[in-house]
Amino acid sequence: MPLSESEIKARIADLENQVGWYQDIHLGNGLRTKSRVFWGEDPDHPRARWQEIAPGVPADLSGMSVLDIGCNAGFIAFEAKARGADYVCGVDLKPGYIEQAKFCAEAKGVDVDFRVLDVYELEKLGRQFDFVFFVGILYHCRHLTVAIDQVSSVAKDRVIVESAIDPSNTPTPYVRFVRSSQFEERGRKLPGHWHPTMSGMEALFAEAGFPHIHRLFKIGGRGGVLAARNPCPTPVVSLEPDASHPGPTPHEPQTRPSDVPPATPGGAKTSDPSHLSPARPFSFSLRHSLREQLKKRIRWL
Numbered sequence: 001m002p003l004s005e006s007e008i009k010a011r012i013a014d015l016e017n018q019v020g021w022y023q024d025i026h027l028g029n030g031l032r033t034k035s036r037v038f039w040g041e042d043p044d045h046p047r048a049r050w051q052e053i054a055p056g057v058p059a060d061l062s063g064m065s066v067l068d069i070g071c072n073a074g075f076i077a078f079e080a081k082a083r084g085a086d087y088v089c090g091v092d093l094k095p096g097y098i099e100q101a102k103f104c105a106e107a108k109g110v111d112v113d114f115r116v117l118d119v120y121e122l123e124k125l126g127r128q129f130d131f132v133f134f135v136g137i138l139y140h141c142r143h144l145t146v147a148i149d150q151v152s153s154v155a156k157d158r159v160i161v162e163s164a165i166d167p168s169n170t171p172t173p174y175v176r177f178v179r180s181s182q183f184e185e186r187g188r189k190l191p192g193h194w195h196p197t198m199s200g201m202e203a204l205f206a207e208a209g210f211p212h213i214h215r216l217f218k219i220g221g222r223g224g225v226l227a228a229r230n231p232c233p234t235p236v237v238s239l240e241p242d243a244s245h246p247g248p249t250p251h252e253p254q255t256r257p258s259d260v261p262p263a264t265p266g267g268a269k270t271s272d273p274s275h276l277s278p279a280r281p282f283s284f285s286l287r288h289s290l291r292e293q294l295k296k297r298i299r300w301l
């Protein structure tokens, strides 16, 4: 039986108290999950992020299997389902987020297979997927190349990779480690982050078996690519190097002082930094107009 409006509202509030809503999922009848911002993310996160990567996603995913790694409450998995994917699986390390995702699927009446799973254990899925999303998680992976090898092991062909990046425009591929001390806040030390340059991100995936890399976007401290095993016909927005940002100084912090960890199910704070994203040097309107300009330069690759 479908959930009633009052049941949906009660569950949203309950799950807000447990882990907080990082993603704003629309559940129909004007009901949506997110009522406050935790980490400096957009109030309707991850819609802007989706707009940035969407040009690399086929409009029609029918007949395809899709995996959303680090799915959180399932936003990208639901978008894949809306594009007609046959089978969609979403995995996340945190049981609380998978609980949110399962609730959203039930409220929306959508069939998605959500599971608690660590990125280092993707092989346990025992299968490969036509299309894989690896969005907002690469920089959290302490064992970076092990995680990317796991992603490669479950990807038949195409992977959308989106990450916090080091915005320097150097063609030399490298990955910068942002030390944990830079995230220290209120006595808590948060784990460090890996920030690849765009060329570093491209090289990591080329090495992992994806020779066809298409740059989707690079805006301030975030970037995205479509990594594929085979030449692909997906329309891709090609971005010029972001020359307006010179790159970080050695001590430039990549997070905002206001970034705070979410509440645990018991109401206590954790030291989990999984939602930290670097401060974006562009205002939303500038990012928006940049995105609009770039959309005009769609080309077929």
Ligand SMILES: C[S@@+](CC[C@H](N)C(=O)[O-])C[C@H]1O[C@@H](n2cnc3c(N)ncnc32)[C@H](O)[C@@H]1O
Residues within 6 Å of the ligand: 023, 045, 046, 049, 069, 070, 071, 072, 073, 075, 091, 092, 093, 094, 097, 117, 118, 119, 120, 135, 136, 137, 140, 274, 275, 276
């Ligand atoms: C910054 S959020 C990004 C969520 C979503 N992909 C988005 O773009 O809105 C990172 C997500 O990855 C999950 N995560 C972090 N480390 C993980 C790991 N080792 N394995 C699986 N999921 C992980 C977190 O629980 C969180 O939901």
